[in-house]
Amino acid sequence: MIHGVEHISQESRTELLIEDDHDLLKQSNALWTRAKMLGAIRDFFVSRDYLEVETPNLIPAPIPEQHIDAISCGDWFLHTSPELYMKRLLAAGYPRIFQICKCFRKGERGSYHLPEFTMLEWYCLGMDYRLLMKECEELIIAIANDLGNKEAIHYQGKKIRLQRPWESISVSDTFTRYALVPMVEAVKENSFDEIMACHIESHLGLEQPTFIYDYPVSGSALAKAKKDEAAVAERFELYIGGKEIANACSELIDADEYHTRFKKVQEYRNSMGKAVYPIPRFFLQDNVDIPKSAGIALGIDRLAMIFCDSPIIDNVVTFTPEVM
Amino acid sequence: MYNASDLKKGLRIKLDNEPYIVTEFNFVKPGKGQALYRSKLRNMITGAQFERTFRSADTFEPADLQQKKMQYLYEEEGKYCFMDNESYEQVFLTKSQVGEAKNFLIDNLEVEILFFEDKPLEVSLPNFVEMVVVKAEPWAKGDSVSGKTKPVTLQTGYQLQVPPFIEEGEKIRVDTRSGAYLTRVKD
Numbered sequence A: 001m002i003h004g005v006e007h008i009s010q011e012s013r014t015e016l017l018i019e020d021d022h023d024l025l026k027q028s029n030a031l032w033t034r035a036k037m038l039g040a041i042r043d044f045f046v047s048r049d050y051l052e053v054e055t056p057n058l059i060p061a062p063i064p065e066q067h068i069d070a071i072s073c074g075d076w077f078l079h080t081s082p083e084l085y086m087k088r089l090l091a092a093g094y095p096r097i098f099q100i101c102k103c104f105r106k107g108e109r110g111s112y113h114l115p116e117f118t119m120l121e122w123y124c125l126g127m128d129y130r131l132l133m134k135e136c137e138e139l140i141i142a143i144a145n146d147l148g149n150k151e152a153i154h155y156q157g158k159k160i161r162l163q164r165p166w167e168s169i170s171v172s173d174t175f176t177r178y179a180l181v182p183m184v185e186a187v188k189e190n191s192f193d194e195i196m197a198c199h200i201e202s203h204l205g206l207e208q209p210t211f212i213y214d215y216p217v218s219g220s221a222l223a224k225a226k227k228d229e230a231a232v233a234e235r236f237e238l239y240i241g242g243k244e245i246a247n248a249c250s251e252l253i254d255a256d257e258y259h260t261r262f263k264k265v266q267e268y269r270n271s272m273g274k275a276v277y278p279i280p281r282f283f284l285q286d287n288v289d290i291p292k293s294a295g296i297a298l299g300i301d302r303l304a305m306i307f308c309d310s311p312i313i314d315n316v317v318t319f320t321p322e323v324m
Numbered sequence B: 001m002y003n004a005s006d007l008k009k010g011l012r013i014k015l016d017n018e019p020y021i022v023t024e025f026n027f028v029k030p031g032k033g034q035a036l037y038r039s040k041l042r043n044m045i046t047g048a049q050f051e052r053t054f055r056s057a058d059t060f061e062p063a064d065l066q067q068k069k070m071q072y073l074y075e076e077e078g079k080y081c082f083m084d085n086e087s088y089e090q091v092f093l094t095k096s097q098v099g100e101a102k103n104f105l106i107d108n109l110e111v112e113i114l115f116f117e118d119k120p121l122e123v124s125l126p127n128f129v130e131m132v133v134v135k136a137e138p139w140a141k142g143d144s145v146s147g148k149t150k151p152v153t154l155q156t157g158y159q160l161q162v163p164p165f166i167e168e169g170e171k172i173r174v175d176t177r178s179g180a181y182l183t184r185v186k187d
Helices: A010-016 A018-048 A084-091 A129-146 A172-177 A183-188 A193-201 A254-272 A282-289 A301-305 B096-105
Strands: A069-072 A074-080 A096-104 A116-125 A153-156 A157-159 A166-170 A210-216 A231-241 A243-250 A293-299 B012-015 B018-028 B035-042 B049-055 B058-061 B067-074 B078-084 B091-095 B110-116 B119-124 B126-138 B150-154 B161-164 B172-176 B179-185
Touching: A018 A096, A018 A129, A018 A301, A084 A096, A084 A116, A084 A282, A084 A293, A116 A129, A116 A301, A129 A172, A129 A210, A129 A231, A129 A243, A129 A293, A129 A301, A153 A301, A166 A172, A172 A183, A172 A193, A172 B096, A183 A193, A193 B035, A193 B049, A243 B172, B049 B067, B067 B119, B078 B096, B078 B119, B091 B096, B091 B119, B096 B119
Parallel strands: A166 A210
Antiparallel strands: A069 A074, A096 A116, A116 A293, A153 A157, A210 A231, A231 A243, A243 A293, B012 B018, B012 B058, B018 B035, B035 B049, B067 B078, B067 B110, B078 B091, B110 B119, B126 B150, B126 B172, B150 B161, B172 B179
16 A cells, blocks of 8 residues: 555545546455455465465476467566476475566466466475375465355356265266367367367356366376376366466376476477477476475466356456556 | 457457357357357348357458448338439348438438448448427426436437427437437537
8 A cells, every 4th residue: 555545535645546447446346355365265275284485487498288388488488387486496305385476478468368368386205296286275275265255156157066075087087078089189189279168168157156176287298107008197277257367186196207308398389389388497406306206386366266256357457558 | 360269249240151240159168168258140141140169279361341321212111212312223222231320320321331241131220310300299398307308309210308498390410329318419
């Protein structure tokens, strides 16, 4: 708050506003809900002995991902997620860490995408993705309770029940249930993303939050492959009200495998005519000692959409690129 | 040449040699997946609508569209006739191509017609049109309370709300974008 603002009357405060910004006050409820959410998240992790960390936004090499483009900034890049540096902290011996930060992704703008958005990431030593699902449930319920939603969240006319356990369904099963196409076939025909986005996502998490798990390894750069099924990664996503809220995985711990996957991503990006980023070399060195662990990234703006009952991301942030 | 990332509501593109307008658009990107551009398109000639999802590598030509100043002549059996005042060339638009503009098409009105190659697609009206009230209830006493309105019918059959002092035979100015009454016009 600007110092002394509380002494200014409502009339003169309004005069201070730029004409076009009058609508900002309509967002007041959403901004309060969002702030309370952030408070609840910090309380949750602090009470569980997680250390809140801040890693740099400006980095020399973003995570090599097939479909995520970084915004360059001088000779370096704005990070697309804090994943690399959080894993280095994990490898260095910090067993439980979380971070709430801005992430930057080039060209991402839609009803629930912004090129600059807020991410919560947390990592825990000794966990696998199944245990992480539990912790994710506990977090969302804790936030919901803090916001006064004891049993359900009401989102876009749907009552989403919070009683545990939540629905959990394999990605492969979502394909047969909602798209009538086997997942392997969709991957082979390069239509996995399109079917997921256009035919599956809108069905997920409508009656209760839904986890979908075991993704094709091809699109999961840093996730560990399942022991018995090498083509499937130990990765899950949380959906609420048809919206993707979080993405998690059991962390890959094999440095050689990282190297192979990063190289593959570079080749793919090169073949698609996309910018090819340098391989994060320190990461690979430190990562040799990454112990069994799991990590998760949760979109704060998306979660705010759910708790504010907003169909679009624009209503839960202060400014969108179009009004700057 | 447009890229998928240029897509937005209102963009006019050429697909299979026909002009399309993007009527709805959303950027989606399922978890770690590729960017997808979900679009609803309307064929500007046939009016047919369909959904199509584009990927980042897709490119398209802009629809080559031209606007021409023309004059509205008459309507016959659902066909609206317009004439080029210089070449005297006449073209016809269907009822669905004309759409809501039919409410404001008065004889000899100067309009702009949008063409794709030699095919007329749609009409754009001037923002303001002066029209005659052909039917109105008389002004009853006590109706002068501010904010009160009454319905009237204009020469095209279009009905709208106007202040109670407007009478049959009078001319009013209408905003064609909102369809609302603006002011009384005195000849």
